[in-house]
Amino acid sequence: MTATLLNGKQIAQEIRAEIAEQVRRRVQAGKSQPKLCAILVGDDPASQVYVRNKERACEKAGIAGTVDRLPATTTGTELLARIEQLNHDPTVHGILVQLPLPKSESSADPLDERRVLDAVSPLKDVDAFSPVNVGLLMQGRPRFLPCTPHGVVQLLHRCDRGVAGKHVVVIGRSDIVGKPIASMLSQRTNMANQGDAEGGRDVANATVTIAHSRTENLADLVRQADCVIAAVGIPKLVTADMIRPGATVVDVGINRVDDKLVGDVDFEGVKEVAGAITPVPGGVGPLTIAMLLHNTVKAAELADG
Numbered sequence: 383m384t385a386t387l388l389n390g391k392q393i394a395q396e397i398r399a400e401i402a403e404q405v406r407r408r409v410q411a412g413k414s415q416p417k418l419c420a421i422l423v424g425d426d427p428a429s430q431v432y433v434r435n436k437e438r439a440c441e442k443a444g445i446a447g448t449v450d451r452l453p454a455t456t457t458g459t460e461l462l463a464r465i466e467q468l469n470h471d472p473t474v475h476g477i478l479v480q481l482p483l484p485k486s487e488s489s490a491d492p493l494d495e496r497r498v499l500d501a502v503s504p505l506k507d508v509d510a511f512s513p514v515n516v517g518l519l520m521q522g523r524p525r526f527l528p529c530t531p532h533g534v535v536q537l538l539h540r541c542d543r544g545v546a547g548k549h550v551v552v553i554g555r556s557d558i559v560g561k562p563i564a565s566m567l568s569q570r571t572n573m574a575n576q577g578d579a580e581g582g583r584d585v586a587n588a589t590v591t592i593a594h595s596r597t598e599n600l601a602d603l604v605r606q607a608d609c610v611i612a613a614v615g616i617p618k619l620v621t622a623d624m625i626r627p628g629a630t631v632v633d634v635g636i637n638r639v640d641d642k643l644v645g646d647v648d649f650e651g652v653k654e655v656a657g658a659i660t661p662v663p664g665g666v667g668p669l670t671i672a673m674l675l676h677n678t679v680k681a682a683e684l685a686d687g
């Protein structure tokens with residue numbers, strides 16, 4: 383193997399330890415214990431695991447975590463009413479609705495993902511999915527950073543894989559990963575540590591290209607990249623022949639194939655060409671939850687006034 387392994391699991395542990403210490407100091411100073419409420423609708427097995435992992439991570443960091451487990455028969459009106467209750471509950475600092483929502487059983491009153499995410503108070507929106515928080519991010523003055531893109535920025539920052547002046551190709555244009563990561567990496571200031579780039583090379587000021595399903599000559603485009611971020615949900619789409627020698631490769635894909643977890647990158651082949659690479663599992667995934675804890679503490683600080 384020639385590439386350096388970017389160990390997201392280890393970095394997530396470091397960040398979680400930092401957050402636990404921040405929470406400990408906060409509570410010791412007489413401030414409220416941060417509290418996160420996750421809403422899980424239906425019984426998707428992967429979502430159940432993710433929500434359970436979020437609950438455990440909160441507990442370990444000293445954050446109060448609760449999960450509302452609602453049946454798949456929940457109507458849009460019922461879910462919106464529950465969100466509204468949490469928006470007005472002063473003891474709850476962060477709210478998230480686990481995605482994907484199940485296919486609606488009620489055609490008269492469906493679970494509309496956009497309406498549901500829009501209903502979460504922007505001040506408690508720890509996923510940073512609300513239009514207000516997306517807009518603030520685009521303007522370069524974020525309140526909350528979306529968890530997975532922020533995880534990628536932290537990973538690059540802490541592994542000293544700066545992208546300033548470099549060409550980054552993001553494969554995938556989702557609202558959750560592709561679009562926000564492209565925005566974050568092309569901003570003027572490093573979004574890891576609120577603009578303080580100390581301790582890592584600048585993870586900002588990149589020249590970013592977003593590739594997607596209609597992109598022509600994807601392989602040629604990706605070969606021009608100093609850094610490739612794969613977030614498209616197609617197992618092993620990115621192969622060794624598409625990688626410029628020495629490039630940084632970040633795999634955000636989480637695909638289940640024959641009961642095994644594989645990324646969007648053909649890890650075995652690409653690791654022989656890349657300069658640095660994230661594995662799946664153990665790469666970006668664990669950072670998603672670490673950054674959710676970060677946002678929950680931030681939400682509690684915002685509520686302090």
Ligand SMILES: Nc1nc2c(c(=O)[nH]1)N[C@@H](CN(C=O)c1ccc(C(=O)N[C@@H](CCC(=O)O)C(=O)O)cc1)CN2
Nearest residue numbers: 432478479480481482509529663664665667668670671
């Ligand atoms: N409301 C949200 N829904 C979803 C989000 C999100 O950020 N907010 N992201 C994903 C799921 N997700 C968190 O919710 C998530 C996915 C994967 C991991 C992770 O740690 N993956 C591990 C492997 C875990 C496994 O074995 O399955 C890894 O990559 O090492 C954490 C969180 C969609 N929904």
